[in-house]
Amino acid sequence: MSDSIQSDRQGGGLGDENVVRSDLDNPKVLFERASLLREIVSAQMEKLPEGHIFLVVINIADTNHYDDIIRTFGYKFADDLLNIRLADLLFIHKNQSFFHVGFWSIGFIYRSGTAGEANSVWPLLNDALAKPLICRGIPISIAAGIGVCDLMKSPIAAEDLLQATYLAGQTAAASPTGWAECNYDHANDHRRAFTLISDVSNAMTTPGEFKLAYQARVTLRTGKADAVEALLRWHHPVLGRITPDEFIPLIEATGLIRDLTFWVLSYAISQAAKWHADNHKVKICVKISTKNLEEDDFAGRITALLELHKFNPEFLELEFSERRSFANPSIARSRLLELRAMGVNVSIDDFATGKDSFRTLANIPANFLKIDRRVIKFLPDNLRYQALVRSMIHMAHEMDIQVVAEGVETFAVQEMLQAWNCDFAEGYLINWPMPADAFISWFAETFPRE
Incomplete structure (x- = not known):
């Protein structure tokens, strides 16, 4: 994944509104949240001799920023921005299944050899997503937040784990690194x-x-x-x-x-x-x-x-x-x-x-x-x-x-x-x-x- 991020960033493809737009009409590009929950359960049951499986949730923008975009440019423009961001993700990791998690949030499962390897990927992913989106010739800066969770270590149910990772992504948007590991206490707070x-x-x-x-x-x-x-x-x-x-x-x-x-x-x-x-x-x-x-x-x-x-x-x-x-x-x-x-x-x-x-x-x-x-x-x-x-x-x-x-x-x-x-x-x-x-x-x- 890190190699594809580097090559795409050097190629300058990210943020181009014409990138992979035809693929976005394919219903298999963005699956539903229920499908992601099944993937999480399956990943938690895997017994790998080595390597790690991560849940990644990307909060593309917070609701206030989204509302500002709606008020200024309209719903169609906001939908186009979401499609462009999804196209970016398809460039970053080809053949990856992405899932609609929530309001302007996308999740996926990522497999890596070691936890250290994965931790080197998140900053690269954040750098790639930090570039302004170009929509109809207008550059739009959106601070994405990346929440990650090591599914091989997670002790909680899939629904709670997804909630905790989503909240980690919200927190990460305001952090210097742009990414954060999930806090299991957030899941407990959600249940409470x-x-x-x-x-x-x-x-x-x-x-x-x-x-x-x-x-x-x-x-x-x-x-x-x-x-x-x-x-x-x-x-x-x-x-x-x-x-x-x-x-x-x-x-x-x-x-x-x-x-x-x-x-x-x-x-x-x-x-x-x-x-x-x-x-x-x-x-x-x-x-x-x-x-x-x-x-x-x-x-x-x-x-x-x-x-x-x-x-x-x-x-x-x-x-x-x-x-x-x-x-x-x-x-x-x-x-x-x-x-x-x-x-x-x-x-x-x-x-x-x-x-x-x-x-x-x-x-x-x-x-x-x-x-x-x-x-x-x-x-x-x-x-x-x-x-x-x-x-x-x-x-x-x-x-x-x-x-x-x-x-x-x-x-x-x-x-x-x-x-x-x-x-x-x-x-x-x-x-x-x-x-x-x-x-x-x-x-x-x-x-x-x-």
Whole structure:
């Protein structure tokens, strides 16, 4: 293989849009992924006295780059680029079977005498693929990533192994070498993620799996409680405690986020209504997904819940993370305006961690802004972060938006925020998240009713 790479590179054939284009019409040139899985299983069963068999997955481009090409040149141009890249691969290794692995990804099986020989091939392959593609006379630079796996050593199933090698190729695209060996932990992560997503629906109907914990928010000027945040917790029966940072992004990628958000809202509003009936009248804050704002009936479902529990909408605050982008900002804005018109409060969570914080602040009708804990934690020793937070507080107040500092854990930070006229604080300095019964006992003792 290395000889063919060298000769083709010297001949200058790579990147020529006319190369082997006629072969691309042959259905045997690019086989399906299922065929590659069978090849992997077969290779794993081979007992070679010497030599190695490798799975190679080439990620031709990441999805963002592909989208840029589509927006600029159109789908036909993008398809032509894929065909040209496949022609390059046919030049590099003639008589090789290639397989469609995924979105702009191609895989194949490579046999070599030794692992060292193979490791000398991957850089040559990367060099060959690094040349700009010439499509319709336009040079296009695409950073390919090469994932490799020694099938003679692989201890995992073919599907998981293919996933791990694919992920190695994604990682490799940003590395100096352009190639990377697969990490078997990636396959374990893939199985774990699939298990979690598969178990979400059952967790919503099984008592004790999903639970809400509650954390108070206080007014920095008076020290009195202003609101209570409902935080989702998951204790999986097999995997144990799962953090929201792990399971929420997985669920947001599916339609399950609609049902899960409604589950949280139902329990949180129901609990807050009980506290109000006992004269503990504080706002309840609930995190929602930006995906929820794409739902036509989202505001209607909120209205139905509020009416069911006879709960004043002014005591409900919905938070969405600035780290999650809107699929359609104009629709999201419309939904939020509808909620604000109902009397519901809107908060931008994790502020200062998104790609376009100030545009979000300017265009989203929020009346609360929550500065992310990853910013707050640097305040004691970092003058730049201090200046940044002071500026954010001042800017928000100029826009008639109240400011919440997340992750307040020391009196020193609390005093800084008070001096800068920050409105509210939440964090471990005030209280750790607690189950409902423990929380209301602590709350009643800490903030006695007047």
